[in-house]
Amino acid sequence: MIRHATAAASLTVVALALAGCGSDDTAGSPDEGTTTLNVAAAASLTASFEEIATDFEAEHDGVDVQFQFAGSSDLASQITNGAELDVFASADEATMDKVADFTAADPTIFATNVLTIVTEPGNPKKITGLKDLESSDLAVVVCAEQVPCGAATKTLTQEQGVTLDPASEESKVTDVLSKVTTGEADAGLVYVTDATGAGDKVEMVETVGADKVVNTYPIATLKDSAHADEAQAFVDFVTGPEGHKVLKSKGFGAP
CATH class of the missing domain: 3.40.190.10 (Periplasmic binding protein-like II)
Known part of the structure; x- marks a missing residue:
């Protein structure tokens, strides 16, 4: 993700306009x-x-x-x-x-940072904790094991004796969050910070043991x-x- 793309474009337009005046061919770039x-x-x-x-x-x-x-x-x-x-x-x-x-x-x-379960607003599937995520009736999304949030998910579920069969494993935590907020998944495991940032787009579910698995x-x-x-x-x-x-x-x- 690149910041200030709009500002950069505006500066380019200004530079072209100034160049059109033809006062000085040696004028420096606006980014000089x-x-x-x-x-x-x-x-x-x-x-x-x-x-x-x-x-x-x-x-x-x-x-x-x-x-x-x-x-x-x-x-x-x-x-x-x-x-x-x-x-x-x-x-x-x-x-x-x-x-x-x-x-x-x-x-x-x-x-x-630590993990938490997130669901759609209102928690329509009535998920109460990690054990509920084992249900075959739920579409659960997690991070892939090779990325930090996935490694933390593996540690957390193993420590809690939970075995998940995820609908998908994502390469970054923001993709897990997106699948929950768009309704593609019933629940996901994301960082508390991502859940907090999502505001009322998700509901956080108390996740026992998450405070022991700290990234x-x-x-x-x-x-x-x-x-x-x-x-x-x-x-x-x-x-x-x-x-x-x-x-x-x-x-x-x-x-």
């Missing part, structure tokens, strides 16, 4: 002097990181933060395959470990970053009081 910081972040961080980036840009003139939001495992694959990125924020430490050779410094834990979120700058100073400044902002305030407001736990 702007540093673009490319941040790869777990899909569950979308709302919080968009807000954090707005605050960060307000304090750092000339820095434009652009995001690639996806499942952490997909992002890790992009990094190991040479994607030009400056910062990586993962939804778990295991995925961050996969890119250890590409990070410029030790990752910093900046947030925690910790690390963030790190990347070795091949073309903007090492700005990348570190963004990491410091996320892990500092400004970032923690936003993350807490979105439902994330403290590191």
Whole structure:
């Protein structure tokens, strides 16, 4: 997901209009002097990181933060395959470990998250907990095991003695949430933060044992970053009081 696409388009129109005046063929680009910081972040961080980036840009003139939001495992694959990125924020430490050779410094834990069951508003299927999700009458959606929310789902269900037969396994938690909000699934397991962000589009069901399966979120700058100073400044902002305030407001736990 790329931020500021509309603003960029507007600047291009202005630049063309000015060029038409023909006053100076050597005039610089409207983006001259702007540093673009490319941040790869777990899909569950979308709302919080968009807000954090707005605050960060307000304090750092000339820095434009652009995001690639996806499942952490997909992002890790992009990094190991040479994607030009400056910062990586993962939804778990295991995925961050996969890119250890590409990070410029030790990752910093900046947030925690836990799972919860979500259903359609009003909980029409009267789901009361994980055990109910075993019913063959329910269409249950979860994250694929290879992504952090899927690994957490596997741990949680095993610890609670629950065996699921999901209707689908998604590559990112936002896709699980979408299938519930659109009525394609009766229930899903997502992070509390995603459920909170969905508001009245879903209903959260108390999920016994979820508080014992905690995902910790690390963030790190990347070795091949073309903007090492700005990348570190963004990491410091996320892990500092400004970032923690936003993350807490979105439902994330403290590191």
